Amino acid sequence: MTPKATTEPPFSPEQYTRFEKARILGARALQISLGAPILVDVPPDLVDPVAIAEIEFAANVIPITVRRSPPSGAQGS
DSSP states (O other): OOOOOSSSOOOOOGOHHHHHHHHHHHHHHHHHHHTOOSOOOOOOTOOOHHHHHHHHHHTTTOOOOOOOOOOOOOOOO
């Protein structure tokens, strides 16, 4: 039996650890500072990449995935 494909992301912002959240926000802020397109509407006077990344994170639109290994230590997908 194959699992059904869903359009929902596998995790919501509430399900990330604080370390995963910090890594995601830092990576996205770096991308924004290097010229990546901003994925949400932000006020024109907001130029801080970290603040923009936080808004994107809250909107759950950041195109970054987290790979976790199961507690048993086996490699998962």
